[in-house]
Amino acid sequence: MNLEKKDFGSVAVLVLHASQITSNDAPDLKTAFLGHLVGKETKFLINLSEVESVDSTGLGALLFGLRQAKQQGKSLAFCDMKPKVRFLVKVAHLEEAMDLFDTQAEALERMQRKKGDHAKTS
Numbered sequence: 001m002n003l004e005k006k007d008f009g010s011v012a013v014l015v016l017h018a019s020q021i022t023s024n025d026a027p028d029l030k031t032a033f034l035g036h037l038v039g040k041e042t043k044f045l046i047n048l049s050e051v052e053s054v055d056s057t058g059l060g061a062l063l064f065g066l067r068q069a070k071q072q073g074k075s076l077a078f079c080d081m082k083p084k085v086r087f088l089v090k091v092a093h094l095e096e097a098m099d100l101f102d103t104q105a106e107a108l109e110r111m112q113r114k115k116g117d118h119a120k121t122s
Contacts, residue, residue: 059089
């Protein structure tokens with residue numbers, strides 16, 4: 001599980017280099033989230049453009065990252081979800097809990113513009 005960090009101003013973009021997030025990958029993803037969230041950054045964007053599929057445990061790992069960020073007073077959003085992944089998020093009724101953006105450019109523009117929380121998109 002490779003989570004590559006790229007800094008864009010006030011936002012740390014974490015690009016997930018994996019084609020799927022399954023129960024096999026979830027522990028490594030959780031560990032990677034924890035490692036990145038300990039830094040001084042307060043805004044994180046998870047780019048899921050390479051992720052083709054997610055199972056329920058993988059979705060739980062994404063929610064784990066979101067919970068950890070909130071517990072530390074940080075914000076975490078997601079972008080570039082493939083339709084199959086976005087559908088699972090919708091079916092699980094998690095769209096309201098997660099900040100979702102269609103593209104990384106849109107997310108960065110909104111996240112850098114806002115001091116606190118950022119707007120959700122559908």
